[in-house]
Amino acid sequence: DSGVTQTPKHLITATGQRVTLRCSPRSGDLSVYWYQQSLDQGLQFLIQYYNGEERAKGNILERFSAQQFPDLHSELNLSSLELGDSALYFCASSGQGAQETQYFGPGTRLLVL
Amino acid sequence: SQQGEEDPQALSIQEGENATMNCSYKTSINNLQWYRQNSGRGLVHLILIRSNEREKHSGRLRVTLDTSKKSSSLLITASRAADTASYFCATVASGSARQLTFGSGTQLTVLP
Numbered sequence: 198d199s200g201v202t203q204t205p206k207h208l209i210t211a212t213g214q215r216v217t218l219r220c221s222p223r224s225g226d227l228s229v230y231w232y233q234q235s236l237d238q239g240l241q242f243l244i245q246y247y248n249g250e251e252r253a254k255g256n257i258l259e260r261f262s263a264q265q266f267p268d269l270h271s272e273l274n275l276s277s278l279e280l281g282d283s284a285l286y287f288c289a290s291s292g293q294g295a296q297e298t299q300y301f302g303p304g305t306r307l308l309v310l
Numbered sequence: 311s312q313q314g315e316e317d318p319q320a321l322s323i324q325e326g327e328n329a330t331m332n333c334s335y336k337t338s339i340n341n342l343q344w345y346r347q348n349s350g351r352g353l354v355h356l357i358l359i360r361s362n363e364r365e366k367h368s369g370r371l372r373v374t375l376d377t378s379k380k381s382s383s384l385l386i387t388a389s390r391a392a393d394t395a396s397y398f399c400a401t402v403a404s405g406s407a408r409q410l411t412f413g414s415g416t417q418l419t420v421l422p
C-alpha cells in the first residue's frame with residue numbers, strides 16, 4: 198500500500214459526459230501528479246500541483262482540468278469525453294526534493310462508451 | 311511523449327534465472343527510477359538511482375546507470391513467478407522539473 202488513495206476504482210460513462218477523479222496524497226506529501234496510461238500512448242504525465250498551486254503541465258488536453266485543495270487532495274476533471282479518453286488515470290505524490298520517490302495510487306480505470 | 315525505449319519489449323524466462331531489462335533515454339536527468347506494474351494495476355516503486363551514481367542494489371535488484379550513453383539496466387536475480395509484471399523506467403529531467411517521463415516498458419514473464 199503506497200498510502201496514495203484514488204476514487205473511484207472504475208468509471209464507465211458515455212461520450213460527451215464529464216467525470217471527476219479524486220486523489221488523496223500520502224501524509225506529508227505536498228506534490229500531486231496526474232498520469233494517464235493508455236495502450237497507444239503509454240504512461241504520460243498530465244499535470245503537477247504543489248501545495249495548491251499548479252507547478253507543471255504535460256500533455257493535458259484543454260478538456261481536462263485539475264486542482265489541489267487546501268487539505269492537499271486533488272481532483273482531475275475530464276469533460277466532453279471521447280472514446281479515446283478511455284485509460285487508466287494515476288495519481289502520484291511526493292515531497293518536493295529533486296530526488297524524491299513518487300508513490301502511485303491504484304488508479305482509476307475510465308471506460309468511455 | 312515518452313522519453314525513450316526499453317528493450318526487450320517482452321522477456322520470458324524460467325524461475326531461478328536472471329532477467330535483464332534495458333532502458334534508454336534522451337535528455338539530461340536528475341535521477342532514473344524503476345517501477346513494476348502487475349497487470350492493469352498500480353505502479354510500485356522499485357529503486358531510484360541518482361545521475362551521479364553508477365550502480366545501486368536493493369535485494370535481488372541491481373540497477374546500473376550510464377549517463378554518457380543515456381542508458382540504464384535493471385537486473386533481477388534468481389527470478390520468481392511472482393516477478394511476472396511489466397517493468398518501466400522513468401526519468402526526472404535535470405532542472406526544476408519533477409515529473410516522471412516513462413519508457414515503454416518490458417513485459418517480464420517468469421515461468422514456474
